[in-house]
Amino acid sequence: MIWRRRPKSPKVVRHKPRCSFCGKEKGERGVQLVAGPGVYICSECISVANDILRGHNPPAPA
Ligand SMILES: [Zn+2]
Numbered sequence: 133m134i135w136r137r138r139p140k141s142p143k144v145v146r147h148k149p150r151c152s153f154c155g156k157e158k159g160e161r162g163v164q165l166v167a168g169p170g171v172y173i174c175s176e177c178i179s180v181a182n183d184i185l186r187g188h189n190p191p192a193p194a
Pocket residue numbers: 151152153154155156173174175176177178
């Protein structure tokens with residue numbers, strides 16, 4: 133007997149989307165993720181990136 137399983141949705145999500153920079157998961161309070169091609173960035177990292185773009189470089193993590 134041939135049994136073919138079809139996924140309900142053509143888009144298969146293998147893992148929860150999480151920020152590629154700090155690892156925060158979508159769903160944490162106040163965290164919004166922006167999806168790029170294969171990556172995500174959260175609202176916090178976006179504000180950090182904004183600071184960097186404005187010339188305020190935070191100390192790099194060790
Ligand atoms: Zn982040």
